[in-house]
Amino acid sequence: MDSEKIRGSRWYHVLIGIGLVSYGLVHIVLAWLAGKVALGGGGDASSQGAMRQLAKQPLGAVLLWVMAIGLFSLVLWQVLVAIVGQESPDPKRRLARRASSIGRAIVYAALGVIAVRVAIGSGGSSSGSAEDTASSKLMHLPAGRFLVAAVGIAIVAVGVSQVVKGIRRKFIERDLDGSAPRPVGVLGSVGWIAKGIVLGGIGVLFLVAAITYDAKKAGGMDQALTALRDQPFGPVLLFAVAAGLAAFGVYCFFWARHPKY
Template structure:
């Protein structure tokens, strides 16, 4: 049987050295964004304001200076390349069990959508525009809650995001992320494991809070509660000992960003 043209094209793309370098660039710039988000989260604790503690806030910080604008275009290229890489990886999935194969494909395509979405946001800022993640989340939730059955859609989104957060936490605790890398030997390898463990758990907690806030928004019919990562982190800051929690999460997000930098260097593609 002749090879499917789409499969052959995906295989050729996956073997492209240039494409691999650009995909690694995607991991590196995604790591940079997480470091910036972590720094913004820490600035919330010390009362420095710092803007939104999410991708939009990090991109806004970069857009505020000329050197940052040039970096924004690098982020756009890297994230679009990484998104396309995940699509190619989805087409290349091979499993003896068709259900497991499709499950893996859905996972790869979902990652692709996430990277491409942030890439589009980065492109908006690079072109001189602006975008608020929290405002977008609230607006979409308000629209959904105003439609018949919309409350179930908001709950579904919240549960999915909460589940992704739990997945990140489990992945960090179990250290399954090490399968994604060709681990360097010695001290460097141990540092990468620590960064990945702390980073995955911190990001998982933040995402779980985001998901929980969507469920609360649906339960109370209050779209203002359906915020993104920025709102989730600031909600944590409002809790008893919230400042300590936010400091830990902020440091964890910086660790996750550093881990993504390591993945750019040693990740399996």
């Protein structure tokens, strides 16, 4: 079956819908975990932590397998978009959109792998976060501090690009089919800005680790949210970020109903 038939098939649309709803659900749980961090509570405010929370619910394992299938279908969707779905007279814009689709595919694939690992019971907590492990390995390579700094700069750049995406609202034209209610765009804007802030915080932690030559100071979302909470007016800011993540989750539910294939 060629790519056009795949993209036009009903089962493909259904799987994309399941994937986008799953993506939104992860962000809703992340928003709840971020709220707990704002109140001084514990818990793993990360994608893996969100998956573990879902696993604790009735039929949680079944839900995770359904989510994994949906998320992997999003990978296929974005790969197909990268290959045949970039219509623009500007070669630079086409290339940028292809790169964005590949980036999305990587994110969806990573979340799908986490869902499978948690579903089969191998996604439990470990002695250190994935970010700690990655930064430690990089730090021990030749020019390791510069590599960790480069990763931090790259993550900050992605975070800034997501904030800009939320402000410029170009995602509305790219992601939605045109029939979505106008408030959906507001939800998406708030959500992308919140996601960008969190990513920017993670990138800053990598930069701090590079400057201090201490890999333990690198961290993921959980550490970034905790660092934000510890700033002046931190809990208020963190509640705002949690609300933004929840807004993005709701946006994904509408996106699932009005996707641009």
